[in-house]
Amino acid sequence: MSDVQEATNQLLDVNLRENQMSVQVTESGPRSESEHLQVTIGATVPTGFEQTAADEVREKLGSSCKISKDRGKIYFDISVDSLAQVHCLRSVDNLFVVVQEFKDYQFKETKEEVLKDFEELAGKLPWSDPLKIWKINTCFKKKKTKRRKINPNSSKQKIDNGRGDTTVEKDVKKEFTNSVSDSQILDCYENPTIKEEVSTLIGDDLTSCKDETEENSKEEGDPEVLKFRVTCNRAGEKHCFSSNEAARDFGGAVQDYFKWKADMTNFDVEVLLNIHDNEIVVGIALTEESLHRRNITHFGPTTLRSTLAYGMLRLCAPQPTDIIVDPMCGTGAIPIEGATEWSNCYHIAGDNNPLAVNRAANNISSLLTKIQVKEGKLSLGLPIDTIQWDICNLPLRTGSIDIIVTDMPFGKRMGSKKRNWNLYPACLREMSRVCRPGTGRAVLLTQDKKCFAKALSGMGHLWRKVHTVWVNIGGLHAAVYLLKRTPQSFVHPSEQDGERCPCTQR
Numbered sequence: 001m002s003d004v005q006e007a008t009n010q011l012l013d014v015n016l017r018e019n020q021m022s023v024q025v026t027e028s029g030p031r032s033e034s035e036h037l038q039v040t041i042g043a044t045v046p047t048g049f050e051q052t053a054a055d056e057v058r059e060k061l062g063s064s065c066k067i068s069k070d071r072g073k074i075y076f077d078i079s080v081d082s083l084a085q086v087h088c089l090r091s092v093d094n095l096f097v098v099v100q101e102f103k104d105y106q107f108k109e110t111k112e113e114v115l116k117d118f119e120e121l122a123g124k125l126p127w128s129d130p131l132k133i134w135k136i137n138t139c140f141k142k143k144k145t146k147r148r149k150i151n152p153n154s155s156k157q158k159i160d161n162g163r164g165d166t167t168v169e170k171d172v173k174k175e176f177t178n179s180v181s182d183s184q185i186l187d188c189y190e191n192p193t194i195k196e197e198v199s200t201l202i203g204d205d206l207t208s209c210k211d212e213t214e215e216n217s218k219e220e221g222d223p224e225v226l227k228f229r230v231t232c233n234r235a236g237e238k239h240c241f242s243s244n245e246a247a248r249d250f251g252g253a254v255q256d257y258f259k260w261k262a263d264m265t266n267f268d269v270e271v272l273l274n275i276h277d278n279e280i281v282v283g284i285a286l287t288e289e290s291l292h293r294r295n296i297t298h299f300g301p302t303t304l305r306s307t308l309a310y311g312m313l314r315l316c317a318p319q320p321t322d323i324i325v326d327p328m329c330g331t332g333a334i335p336i337e338g339a340t341e342w343s344n345c346y347h348i349a350g351d352n353n354p355l356a357v358n359r360a361a362n363n364i365s366s367l368l369t370k371i372q373v374k375e376g377k378l379s380l381g382l383p384i385d386t387i388q389w390d391i392c393n394l395p396l397r398t399g400s401i402d403i404i405v406t407d408m409p410f411g412k413r414m415g416s417k418k419r420n421w422n423l424y425p426a427c428l429r430e431m432s433r434v435c436r437p438g439t440g441r442a443v444l445l446t447q448d449k450k451c452f453a454k455a456l457s458g459m460g461h462l463w464r465k466v467h468t469v470w471v472n473i474g475g476l477h478a479a480v481y482l483l484k485r486t487p488q489s490f491v492h493p494s495e496q497d498g499e500r501c502p503c504t505q506r
């Protein structure tokens with residue numbers, strides 16, 4: 001029996017005693033009934049990579065996907081025994097089980113009527129199977145990583161004071177950097193893609209939603225009441241209500257129906273009310289923390305989501321024994337994802353900034369420790385090396401690399417637009433030198449599209465643009481370009497003049 005099967009079977013044995021729920025969860029039948037549960041899973045994915053995610057789901061779970069018109073979401077059907085595999089998907093950020101989908105929801109004219117309908121909706125939804133899945137899922141769900149809030153001033157003081165004591169300084173710095181960058185990554189990469197309003201049933205509303213049963217249950221030593229929150233994601237121009245109002249009224253009705261207790265931060269169940277124009281999907285969250293937070297422990301200022309890194313790597317279809325390079329690796333998000341998912345390839349992570357190289361090395365070592373703890377034995381390691389270098393002058397042989405995947409400085413947080421005018425052509429030239437003519441490919445992410453287009457236009461004989469994926473990176477409209485290396489041999493500019501210096505030959 002596979003690990004996944006075994007885990008699933010154990011979970012099916014979980015006693016679904018939900019005696020505080022007035023719903024069908026208590027009626028969850030014998031194990032055989034749960035085993036045949038079929039549900040629809042919704043997943044949020046990096047925008048632009050919906051098709052990549054759908055391909056992964058088809059490959060790994062054998063399910064076909066519906067790609068939502070609400071960009072950045074896919075839906076697929078599974079049976080409960082595939083739930084563990086769903087959590088192992090590399091292209092998905094957050095997961096939820098669909099309670100019900102309304103493709104063409106008829107909103108009433110006035111706000112009062114719409115909100116009244118939301119209230120009535122709570123009692124009419126088919127909650128039973130999704131709640132069983134939610135219960136089974138609790139064992140797969142990764143708990144949210146606690147992120148300590150750091151007071152930058154006090155940290156700075158400690159760093160300053162600690163000049164004479166390198167260990168302290170290093171540790172404090174490390175902690176400061178990790179924590180600050182952690183919020184930066186959220187800030188930078190978790191902004192909603194489309195103009196979308198997100199609200200949870202909020203604090204003040206709880207008072208009005210509070211039920212007397214809450215007090216009673218404490219006294220009697222009754223079974224603990226489940227805590228929940230409702231999150232409403234709303235996108236669309238024509239709504240006469242806000243996401244806040246929808247979450248409040250729908251949430252109040254959910255509370256009345258289940259007799260759950262609302263809690264915004266410490267909740268057991270997160271009910272999702274996703275509204276996109278006239279499409280509504282009600283779901284229950286299956287992830288507490290985005291699955292993209294899997295590889296990186298040492299964050300940098302522009303750490304890329306692992307899910308996006310996966311999508312970029314997939315675009316160039318790595319083959320066994322391929323040599324894959326990220327010449328501007330930062331914290332190593334791309335090559336680390338590559339080394340874990342394409343372990344039959346060899347990955348090189350380089351950067352000109354020693355801090356970035358250090359972070360990448362630390363991330364690799366933390367991941368190895370994690371793998372060892374999980375497997376309970378020494379791991380064979382990951383097929384990856386880190387190196388400090390300058391992309392404009394790589395210590396690699398001409399035509400020796402199969403794939404280059406990199407996230408270039410946008411010139412906003414990293415580098416500058418002005419510097420990109422020199423950097424981008426130099427990058428493309430050096431990449432074309434090291435990349436194998438005829439078969440080599442490159443996947444490059446940038447938001448500085450104008451500069452990139454100009455640099456590429458001068459290199460049409462070396463690179464052919466095959467595909468562009470438009471992505472949203474923390475509100476920035478960026479592009480991922482898939483380039484193929486033409487069969488033309490690389491000729492060094494100095495050779496063209498017949499004066500190449502032998503010491504620069506590689």
Ligand SMILES: C[S@@+](CC[C@H](N)C(=O)[O-])C[C@H]1O[C@@H](n2cnc3c(N)ncnc32)[C@H](O)[C@@H]1O
Nearest residue numbers: 303304328329330331333351352353390391407
């Ligand atoms: C957008 S960041 C990459 C972020 C990375 N994907 C991550 O997940 O952390 C771009 C990186 O390019 C590096 N870089 C800039 N100029 C470079 C050069 N000439 N050679 C090598 N790396 C360079 C920067 O140090 C930075 O780490």
